[in-house]
Amino acid sequence: MEAFSNSFRSDLSQLMRWRRDVRRFSTKPVDEALLMQCLDTFRLAPSVGLSEPWRIVRVTSPDARAKAIENYQTANAEALEGYDGEKAAMYSGLKLSGMQEAPEHIAVFCDDETTQGSGLGATTMPEMRRYSVVGAINLMWLHARANGLGMGWVSILDAPRLCGDLDVPPSWSLIAYLCIGWPETNSTTPELETAGWEHRHPDLHIESR
Ligand SMILES: Cc1cc2nc3c(=O)[nH]c(=O)nc-3n(C[C@H](O)[C@H](O)[C@H](O)COP(=O)(O)O)c2cc1C
Known part of the structure; x- marks a missing residue:
């Protein structure tokens, strides 16, 4: 493989800078081939023991989407309390x-x-399977952004209720509920920072031992 160019490195840095958690989408549909390309990035992701433990459900039916939205609304009202x-x-x-x-x-x-990966690395630390899924999601996040798409991660949900509504096997745990679409705006500043809720901390919390 040839070394990556300075211009690529600069673009990659820009991509990471401009990746946002997006909650404001236009209703313009996403091309099926582009969505599949985004999901395909999971194949490139690292995973403990090469277990590839991610399982993906496209929530497309009006009923399943309505249940997920209602789930969020209830959880959000409870969070507000x-x-x-x-x-x-x-x-x-x-x-x-x-x-x-x-x-x-x-x-x-x-x-x-x-059983994929025969437990390598996950016998001692089973949580590594879930971390592997998070890592894969981050790859997709960047790929989506590189194509102009926005992605938003929704975690204000009752996970067992969502698992029940989507009728997934009992061994599956919810890692992320992702919204994907065309962002209304682009910014280098997280929306929570703009809203005054929280800001990025200047300290990286690096210690030496
Ligand atoms: C695991 C995870 C869960 C998140 N859940 C939510 C959520 O439920 N609602 C939301 O608005 N943002 C959610 N976010 C987005 C964060 O608020 C966002 O990443 C953070 O404010 C930094 O903004 P940025 O992603 O635009 O850099 C989540 C992000 C992560 C990584």
Whole structure:
């Protein structure tokens, strides 16, 4: 393989800088081939013991999508109850999912009982299977952004309820509910930072021992 060029390195850095968690989508559909290309990035991802424990469910039926949106609304209302005063007012003003508008909903699971990889690395630390799925999602996130698509990760959900509604096997745990579509805006600043909820910390928390 030839070395990557300076221009590629610069573009890659820009890609990471411009990747955002997107919650504001236009309703323009996503081309099927492009979506499949995004999902194909899972094949390139590292996984503990090469277990490839990711399981992907495209949530396409109106019924399943409606149940997921209702799940989010209930969970979000419950989450709001955990805040008081100014923080509660701010939380209620945040847009924390683009589920209504996003043309594509993808639920990503980890098969905690996969035999692929024969337990290598996961016998001692079974959580590594789930971390492998998270790593794969990040590859897809970047690939989507490189193609102009936005992706938003929704975790304000009752996971067992979602697993039941999507009728997935008991060994699958929910890792991510992803909304994919064309972003309304692009920015180098996380939306939570713009909204004043939180900001990126300047300290990387690196220690030496
Ligand atoms: C595991 C995970 C779960 C997340 N869940 C949510 C969520 O439920 N709702 C939301 O609005 N953003 C969610 N986010 C997005 C984060 O808020 C976002 O990554 C963070 O604010 C930094 O912004 P950026 O991704 O645009 O850099 C999640 C991100 C991750 C990595």
